[in-house]
Amino acid sequence: MNSKEAISQIELPLLQRGVGVRLSLTDIGKRFNREWIFRHLNYEFISGKCYAITGANGAGKSTLLQVIAGAVLYNEGLIEYTGTVSGINFYQQVSIAAPYLELIEEMTAKEMLLFHAKFKSLTLPVAEILEIVGLTNATDKQLRNFSSGMKQRLKLAQAFFSDAPVLLLDEPTTNLDADGIALYHQLIRNYSKDKLVIISSNDKQEYDFCEEVIKIGDY
Secondary structure (H helix, E strand, O other), X not given: OOHHHHHHHXXXXXXXXXXXXXXXXXXXXXXEOOEEEEEEEEEEEEOOOEEEEEOOOOOOHHHHHHHHHOOOOOOEEEXXXXXXXXXXXXXXXXXXXXXXXOOXXXXXXXXXXXXXXXXXXXXXXXXXXXXXXXOHHHOOOEHHHOOHHHHHHHHHHHHHOEXXXXXXXXXXXXXXXXXXXXXXXXXXXXXXXXXXXXEEOOOHHHOOOOOEEEEHHHO
């Protein structure tokens, strides 16, 4: 499969808002060189539910999440997305927070969220978002001066408050202290109810509320 064919698979005709989001993986496989990371993976995800992808380090959890996000091409199978907003590119329907995603360190927290909003609408005003994630006092502080925990709070803010029905979280409590972990669970309770949430993690406190668990080692 070439990249054009893979991209065409995730730009299927989209349905009208209100019917929920459905994500179907059919016989999905991903390999690096000759080594299969996972193969023959069949699964269906629907909005309003939380799913966890678990497994040891290096087992392929993050790779699967990136495949679902459309950031990494898969080598075989089919991914179908239905139920998102008609006429809008699929990537507008997905928000993601992950340790390997970089922030623009020359920007302030406020500037970063305003910049992000030019590409993907936010569900609340920037000032309110920063207050919820405990960054009000750092509104005009450059991100280069943020601690790793503060940066993670901002990444979670971008993901949870993007106006997107699919929320992907990769090791979401990375670098967070006890208060930050409590914030993460608050965000899950209060701001993800109607979303399709998929969490990649091997830390049970990050996904113990999920209705379904996918063990990547089974594939």
